[in-house]
Each structure stands twice: as C-alpha cells, then as structure tokens.
Amino acid sequence: MAEKTTLSGKIAILPVALVNQIAAGEVIERPASVVKELIENSIDAGSTRIEVDVKAGGRLLIRVQDDGEGMCREDALLAFQRHATSKVRTDQDLLSIQTLGFRGEALPSIAAVSKVRMATSPQAGSPPPHPPPEADQAEDQAEGTEVLLEGGHLLKVREAGTPPGTLIEIREIFYNTPARLKFLRSVSTELAHISRLLHQQALAHPQISFRLSHEGKLLADFPSVPERMQRIQQVYGRPFTEHLVVLEDEWAKVKIWGAISRPPYTKSTRSYQEIFVNRRAVSSPFILHAVYEAYDISLLKGQHPVVLLFLEMDGPMLDVNVHPTKREVRFHDQRLIYDLIKESVKTGLERISRAELYPPGSRWDTGKTDHVHEAEPAYLKWDHASPATEVQPPSMRSPAFQEPGLVAPHLADRKTESDLPGLSEQVLPLGQIHNTYIIASIRGELWIIDQHAAHERVLYERFLEGIRSSQIPIQRLLIPQTLELPIAQAMILKEWMGYLESVGIEIESFGHKTLIIRSIPTFLARADLQGLILGLLEDWIDLEKTPSAQDRQNSLVATLACHGAVKANEALTSPEIKALLIDILKLPEAVTCPHGRPLRMKFTLRELEVMFRR
Ligand code: ADP
Ligand code: MG
Numbered sequence: 001m002a003e004k005t006t007l008s009g010k011i012a013i014l015p016v017a018l019v020n021q022i023a024a025g026e027v028i029e030r031p032a033s034v035v036k037e038l039i040e041n042s043i044d045a046g047s048t049r050i051e052v053d054v055k056a057g058g059r060l061l062i063r064v065q066d067d068g069e070g071m072c073r074e075d076a077l078l079a080f081q082r083h084a085t086s087k088v089r090t091d092q093d094l095l096s097i098q099t100l101g102f103r104g105e106a107l108p109s110i111a112a113v114s115k116v117r118m119a120t121s122p123q124a125g126s127p128p129p130h131p132p133p134e135a136d137q138a139e140d141q142a143e144g145t146e147v148l149l150e151g152g153h154l155l156k157v158r159e160a161g162t163p164p165g166t167l168i169e170i171r172e173i174f175y176n177t178p179a180r181l182k183f184l185r186s187v188s189t190e191l192a193h194i195s196r197l198l199h200q201q202a203l204a205h206p207q208i209s210f211r212l213s214h215e216g217k218l219l220a221d222f223p224s225v226p227e228r229m230q231r232i233q234q235v236y237g238r239p240f241t242e243h244l245v246v247l248e249d250e251w252a253k254v255k256i257w258g259a260i261s262r263p264p265y266t267k268s269t270r271s272y273q274e275i276f277v278n279r280r281a282v283s284s285p286f287i288l289h290a291v292y293e294a295y296d297i298s299l300l301k302g303q304h305p306v307v308l309l310f311l312e313m314d315g316p317m318l319d320v321n322v323h324p325t326k327r328e329v330r331f332h333d334q335r336l337i338y339d340l341i342k343e344s345v346k347t348g349l350e351r352i353s354r355a356e357l358y359p360p361g362s363r364w365d366t367g368k369t370d371h372v373h374e375a376e377p378a379y380l381k382w383d384h385a386s387p388a389t390e391v392q393p394p395s396m397r398s399p400a401f402q403e404p405g406l407v408a409p410h411l412a413d414r415k416t417e418s419d420l421p422g423l424s425e426q427v428l429p430l431g432q433i434h435n436t437y438i439i440a441s442i443r444g445e446l447w448i449i450d451q452h453a454a455h456e457r458v459l460y461e462r463f464l465e466g467i468r469s470s471q472i473p474i475q476r477l478l479i480p481q482t483l484e485l486p487i488a489q490a491m492i493l494k495e496w497m498g499y500l501e502s503v504g505i506e507i508e509s510f511g512h513k514t515l516i517i518r519s520i521p522t523f524l525a526r527a528d529l530q531g532l533i534l535g536l537l538e539d540w541i542d543l544e545k546t547p548s549a550q551d552r553q554n555s556l557v558a559t560l561a562c563h564g565a566v567k568a569n570e571a572l573t574s575p576e577i578k579a580l581l582i583d584i585l586k587l588p589e590a591v592t593c594p595h596g597r598p599l600r601m602k603f604t605l606r607e608l609e610v611m612f613r614r
Helices: 016-027 031-044 073-078 106-112 137-142 178-182 187-204 228-236 239-243 285-298 334-351 363-373 378-382 409-414 451-468 487-495 497-502 529-543 549-564 574-585 605-611
Strands: 049-055 061-066 115-121 144-150 153-160 165-171 209-214 217-222 244-251 254-261 273-277 280-282 307-312 427-433 437-442 445-450 474-484 506-510 514-521 600-603
Touching: 031 049, 031 061, 031 106, 031 165, 031 187, 049 187, 073 144, 073 153, 187 209, 187 217, 187 228, 187 273, 187 280, 187 487, 209 487, 217 228, 217 487, 228 239, 228 254, 239 244, 244 334, 254 334, 273 285, 285 307, 285 334, 427 574, 437 451, 437 574, 445 451, 445 574, 451 549, 451 574, 474 529, 487 497, 487 506, 487 514, 487 529, 497 506, 514 529, 529 549, 600 605
Parallel strands: 049 209, 273 307
Antiparallel strands: 049 061, 061 165, 115 144, 115 165, 144 153, 209 217, 244 254, 254 307, 273 280, 427 437, 437 445, 445 600, 474 514, 506 514
C-alpha cells in the first residue's frame, strides 16, 4: 500500500536520492565541508598521516588518503548508508563522544551530491580480528575493497589491492545539484576555505602529519610534531609566534592551553582566532567575548588579538550534538567556562611585564625616538612631497620607478595652506594623552581626537581621491620587502596583483609562496606590510559576496588606510599633531573613521559653561 501513490493524494514519499540531497544541503555546503568531514573520519580512524589533494578548488576532485584503521568490505558498504556509524551505539554514548563524527551522515550526504570512489583496507590486527595467519603483503592488499558510487547509488564493489588505510575520492561535487554548484566561488576562494579547514585540523592534531596539494602543487606540509607550538609555527610561520603569550591552566577539570597576542601585536582581522574544544574546531562568540573582556582597554577598537585556544574537558561537561556541521557546542556550565577563560587570559597578559612588552630595541621602543628625530616624519610625507619629482600613474611600470620617493606633486599641493588661509592659526594643539588621543583647542572649542581614527579617515579620503585622479604618490622601497605567505594565500594574492598595482603596491612573485614588494603608496611607509597584505587577502575573500564594485573599492581602501594610519599608543611630534589637526579641519564632514567610529569629540564654550554651571 505504501509503495503505490494514489492518484487523489498530493503527498508522495520522496525517492531516497532526493531525501539525501535535501539533508546533504545542511552539511555539505562547499568543497571545504567535504574536506572537513573526510579529515574528521581519517582522524577518528586513528591515522598518523593524512594527505589531501584537490583539483579546481575541490570542484573537480577532492582526494583524501589516510593510514588509519580502514574498513572491511561489509563496513565499506555500510559506511554510505544514512545513520550508519561505528562511533555511537547507544544514547548513553552520545553523552561522552570522543570522536569527531557520530551521526553517520557525512558519507551518504557527500555521496548523494558527487561521484565517489573509495578504496579501503583494514590494518592488520584491527577488527575484524581474523587476519589470515600467514598474511604476506600481497594477501594483505587483496583484502582491500573498492566502492564506486554516483549520486548516492552504488555502481560497483570489488576486491582491490590497496594498502591499509582509506583512500576516498570525491569527483564533481554538486554535479547533480546545479543550484548548489552555482553558489561555489572562485577556485582560490574555495581553496582558501579548504586550507583554513586543514589548518584547523592540523592545529588540533599536531601529532598527525598533514599535507595539502592543489593541482599537484604542495600547499601545506606539516610533518608530525610533539609540541602544539611547533605546529602553530608550521601553520603560520615562525615570525608569527614571536609575540604570542602561552597560557596553560586547569580549573574544575577544564584544561586550557592557549596562545594569544601581546597587546601591541594585535591584528586588524579576526582571522587568527581559532577555538577548539576537545580537539574540535568550534565557533563560540561567548568564548571570544570572554577573551576580549580580559584584554579590556589594552585592545583598541578594530584591533583583534591572535587567539588560539584549546579546551579539554570531560565529555559530560558539554554537548556536541547541537549543530548540523558540529561547528557549535554547548557547555553545561557556561559561566564556569567564561570565567576560566577570562581569568586565564587576564593572568597571562598581566604576567608579561612592561619590559617584555616594550623590549629595548623593539619597534615600539625605537619607533618613538626615531620619530622625534626624523627629519621628515612619516605622517608628513604625503603632504611634503617634493614637487620636483616625476608624476607617475601607478599602473605604469617604467625605469623611472627605480628611484625612491616618487610622488605626485599634484596631490601634495592641492591642499596647501594658501588654499585655506589661516587654518594653521585656528589650531592650537594642547597635547596627546596615553599616546592615543590628541587634545586641542580649535576655533575656541575643546577637541578630543582619536589619532588613529582621524588619520585613517584622512588617508582614506586622499587615497580615494588619488584613485579617482590616477595620482597616487608612490614610494619605491630601497630594500624590497620579502613576504612569505601560505601558498593558498599567495595564490589568491597573485590573482589580485593587477589590482594592487593599480593602487600603487607593486608585488612580484618569487617561487610559490614568496613575494617581493617593490613599491608602495607613500602613505603606507609606516605600515606592517605583511599584516597589510594578509588583511587585504581577508577582505578579498569576504568581498566576493559584495556585488558593488564601489563598495569593494571603499572597503579595500579602508583597509589600506587603516594600515597606513598612525596607531594608538604611538607618540607623535608636535608638527605631526598639527598636520593631522589641519587635515581634519579640511574634511569638515568627516566625523567618523571609514569603519564608522567617531574620530573626535568636541565641546563648545557654551557646552563647557553648562558642564561647569557657569
Ligand atoms: P560518522 O563519522 O558520523 O560515524 P560518516 O558517514 O562520516 O559517519 O562515516 C561512517 C562510518 O564509516 C564511520 O563511523 C566509520 O566507521 C567509517 N569510516 C568513514 N571514514 C573512514 C576512514 N577514513 N577510515 C576508517 N573508517 C571510516
Ligand atoms: Mg564522519
């Protein structure tokens, strides 16, 4: 009765394949979701080596090979059945899940939307516990099973000679769901998602070796290491770890290990924040909130610390079964976790003495004194460009670019004092407090200015103007700066080199992951170029969703301006302060930074009188 649909009814049981596709949508969003699920399975299978190869950002092929426990023929077939899992047997098991997977849904969901080949062979000695008594290599391999599926349908099962472990190939993801295929982004964006996922898994499991390659090119190679910090170095590079503070705490059976930034070494992006609970990467706004609370005022608006946090606790203290992609977990005692993290971060930050924060000879130490004595402070360079030098549209390469300090006089004298007579007299700088806020009397009003926000806005406006008129002052670096980026990032950067050149950042690639910066817009003279480039990369990935070219432009320029601007906690010389104040006055409508934060507060005489009840 159930098999036959009646003609009168409108409701029919959906074919299994369709059900699978609908459910798959929840978990399998893009190639990176496949990579995540497959790596998780490999980890759960006790692998010590996991290799991921992808083609076309994962659209054409995702191949994951591991040396884990493998599967016997029966399991190889069961694995693709919905709700088939070896990891959970009873509802009690759900309370203390030790594995990354537990729903038995990933493989069927992936298979429903792709073409799958899996070759697997159990490790000798692993269950089922009846290895052939005198098994030699060849016989071992004959135990392997190969399974082919298409759109969730089993096409073929056969014996295959394959080494112990599991190889799984996912081809043409979404070939049968064109709507979802349409949502995939560029190769480099999908690749960036994949590499972030691999990085997360690698950070959580330093004892496992990981490799990622794209179109045969090795993008990441992380051999197994004993220490988590060594893995962090492998993933982010050695210089990255120089300014990290390590936290290690245990409280009420919750263990925390963390690496966080020392306050001045924060980033302008959130992309260095990863949280792991029992080795599972999770997103947890409330944990991040606890961290930001602990940083308190040492963290400036728009600045984000590096936060790599690893929590370990007993299974019953949390629920991992709350989110389709298992990206979220729930803690039974949220308050405890919150307090523990906040305390731990706070103590960690307090531990670093001021001397450690500003070691003699560090950029922060010399920066201040250099500034005072610098003949031409970096801030002023833009305005004080020598009019004698040549004007060069940044998109043109020419031998003239070999000379340092090329600038566009046009911009420099566009806003000379003579255009706005008397501005200088209207400005009386009174001082700088906490090396962050400028206090000034301006036309008889009391102004408090956030130096970073204000400078950011000034640079932003000038840069946009420079782009409109194709006149961006360029500075050829005397010593070209070399950047090392993770290969996936370096590849994205290569796609954007044309754009970068059009805004005055001239980059050459040098090998797979090494890039050389040859010239920059003059106003970026003080920027940390590595941070800037990483910030831009971040934006690009986000911006692919922004349809308006103008919005994209503005957002990228805001990032450039942010990196070029003076920072908080930076001592400024009197001429620098004065120049900044005048620049602000020239932009009367500018009351916020490009990100919308106020750049100044002002009090009229009348307001002061009211405050003091005069
Ligand atoms: P889950 O991981 O939630 O159990 P999956 O659909 O991801 O569900 O996998 C189903 C089952 O297939 C797993 O429980 C496991 O027994 C087996 N399996 C999947 N991938 C591997 C692998 N790489 N090595 C060994 N066994 C695997
Ligand atoms: Mg799984």
